[in-house]
Amino acid sequence: MLSVTDLRDAAADTALDAVVPRAEVDVSSTVSAVLPIIEQVRTGGASAVLELGERFDGVRAPALRVPAEAIEQALQTLAPEVRAALEESIRRARKVHAAQVPSGTEVELADGAIVENRWVPVDRVGLYVPGGRAVYPSSVVMNVVPAQAAGVQGLAVASPPQREHGGLPHPTVLAACALLGVDEVYAAGGAQAVAMLALGVKDDDGTQVCAPVAMVTGPGNVYVAAAKRALLGRIGVDAEAGPSEIAVIADGTAQAAWVAADLISQSEHDPLAASVLITDSEELVRDVLAEVERQAPRLPLAEQIRTALTGPQSGVLLVRDMDHAVQVADAYAAEHLEVHTRNPEQVARRVTHAGAIFVGPHTPVPLGDYSAGSNHVLPTSGTARFSSGLNTVTFLRLQQLIRYDAQGLEELIDGVSALAHDEGLEGHGAAMRIRRS
Ligand SMILES: NC(=O)c1ccc[n+]([C@@H]2O[C@H](COP(=O)([O-])OP(=O)(O)OC[C@H]3O[C@@H](n4cnc5c(N)ncnc54)[C@H](O)[C@@H]3O)[C@@H](O)[C@H]2O)c1
Ligand SMILES: N[C@H](CO)Cc1c[nH]c[nH+]1
Ligand SMILES: [Zn+2]
Numbered sequence: 001m002l003s004v005t006d007l008r009d010a011a012a013d014t015a016l017d018a019v020v021p022r023a024e025v026d027v028s029s030t031v032s033a034v035l036p037i038i039e040q041v042r043t044g045g046a047s048a049v050l051e052l053g054e055r056f057d058g059v060r061a062p063a064l065r066v067p068a069e070a071i072e073q074a075l076q077t078l079a080p081e082v083r084a085a086l087e088e089s090i091r092r093a094r095k096v097h098a099a100q101v102p103s104g105t106e107v108e109l110a111d112g113a114i115v116e117n118r119w120v121p122v123d124r125v126g127l128y129v130p131g132g133r134a135v136y137p138s139s140v141v142m143n144v145v146p147a148q149a150a151g152v153q154g155l156a157v158a159s160p161p162q163r164e165h166g167g168l169p170h171p172t173v174l175a176a177c178a179l180l181g182v183d184e185v186y187a188a189g190g191a192q193a194v195a196m197l198a199l200g201v202k203d204d205d206g207t208q209v210c211a212p213v214a215m216v217t218g219p220g221n222v223y224v225a226a227a228k229r230a231l232l233g234r235i236g237v238d239a240e241a242g243p244s245e246i247a248v249i250a251d252g253t254a255q256a257a258w259v260a261a262d263l264i265s266q267s268e269h270d271p272l273a274a275s276v277l278i279t280d281s282e283e284l285v286r287d288v289l290a291e292v293e294r295q296a297p298r299l300p301l302a303e304q305i306r307t308a309l310t311g312p313q314s315g316v317l318l319v320r321d322m323d324h325a326v327q328v329a330d331a332y333a334a335e336h337l338e339v340h341t342r343n344p345e346q347v348a349r350r351v352t353h354a355g356a357i358f359v360g361p362h363t364p365v366p367l368g369d370y371s372a373g374s375n376h377v378l379p380t381s382g383t384a385r386f387s388s389g390l391n392t393v394t395f396l397r398l399q400q401l402i403r404y405d406a407q408g409l410e411e412l413i414d415g416v417s418a419l420a421h422d423e424g425l426e427g428h429g430a431a432m433r434i435r436r437s
Helices: 027-057 068-076 080-098 137-150 171-180 190-199 222-231 256-267 282-298 302-310 322-332 344-350 365-370 406-422 426-433
Strands: 004-006 105-110 113-121 124-128 154-159 185-187 208-210 215-217 245-250 274-279 315-318 334-340 354-359 396-404
Touching: 027 190, 027 208, 027 222, 068 171, 080 137, 080 171, 105 406, 113 406, 124 137, 124 190, 137 154, 137 171, 154 171, 154 190, 171 185, 185 190, 190 215, 190 222, 245 256, 245 322, 256 274, 256 282, 256 302, 256 334, 256 365, 274 282, 274 302, 274 322, 282 302, 282 315, 322 334, 322 344, 334 344, 334 365, 344 354, 354 365, 396 406, 406 426
Parallel strands: 004 315, 124 154, 124 215, 154 185, 245 274, 245 334, 274 315, 334 354
Antiparallel strands: 105 113, 113 396
């Protein structure tokens, strides 16, 4: 299923970012498809969101805002083993995200000259929880926990209406909200959900149904990522966390069956999901390909897995050695990178471009998808070169408080006047000198 590209003889000046596998359909090529949806929500409000749900999710939600009783009912009927697993995921995630809260600092630069750095949470955020091809209660945890750790006061969750559940979001999504103390939940998916959160929507009678948020975070398919990009500026967004990706760096010591299972795991998310093996071992390539053929057809989502693994975004890259593997992995900048090598710690520390790195054979990506304590909302499509995964700081703004007294100011009046004069902005210098006693 996976095509093999041999990079061992590639010239030293080969542009690696041009040879790594990438999907043909990406966020930029999808923005034009979501603009009319955003416009429809802007002009049509809540009823437009419901209509779009009917069109894209095949069901009209009974109401956009999920009633409190439905959330409570979902918690009451949650299977005990799922509840216990969710509670453990929440417990671990809370510990990790609490440790990300930065402390403010106050710097005294001279007598009467202080700059304070303080972290302020975003007031109100919209958290997107996917629910098209699969449902993602785990994404409730991954969105809500860092937002709460940051101290965000207003949390609104949106997740697509489910036909099998009368147009409500999936009951485990609702139960996860209840466990985390979130009661503002909307039955809305895709670009229309992002637009609803960003712009706010009213009922036909003018009643506000969803108030606008300052920021939208969360993973989703390419339509969700495109809507976040289209609305950026009106709102803040987290990294582009689109169709899932896994890259595995492996050498001849790797267990082929485990590597194959992990490559398959991410490919079941989306036909656009990407699975990439980077190895210097021809023998491992042969064994992994055989394992993929053996394992994939046994899974319920076998057809989707085949589509993802045979797409241009997936493949095997045969490299010269582990140095070359690190260069290729950096060029690919995977959402998730697994390292299955003789010295996984050493190799992992050398890779700088990856949303998250899973070190060693006992740390598979699905562990991080649900319960490792790390966050699974991670940058895709090479954006790990400049973005982080969702974290507590995503929901914080660094604000500076500048406090100078007369003595502190006096020391800088001449310097600032000189700089202002040099920029041709004499009013700036004058505003300094007027304070000279
Ligand atoms: N990178 C990450 O951190 C991360 C984490 C979890 C999940 N994911 C990804 O999230 C995605 C979840 O996708 P999903 O589809 O299951 O759920 P989703 O909720 O992201 O998307 C479903 C919505 O897509 C919209 N949609 C579908 N077809 C459309 C069309 N033709 N035009 C306009 N809108 C359309 C619909 O409005 C629907 O509600 C997967 O790609 C998965 O890999 C990524
Ligand atoms: N692998 C996804 C991130 O790309 C997260 C997830 C949730 N559930 C299963 N997997
Ligand atoms: Zn996953």
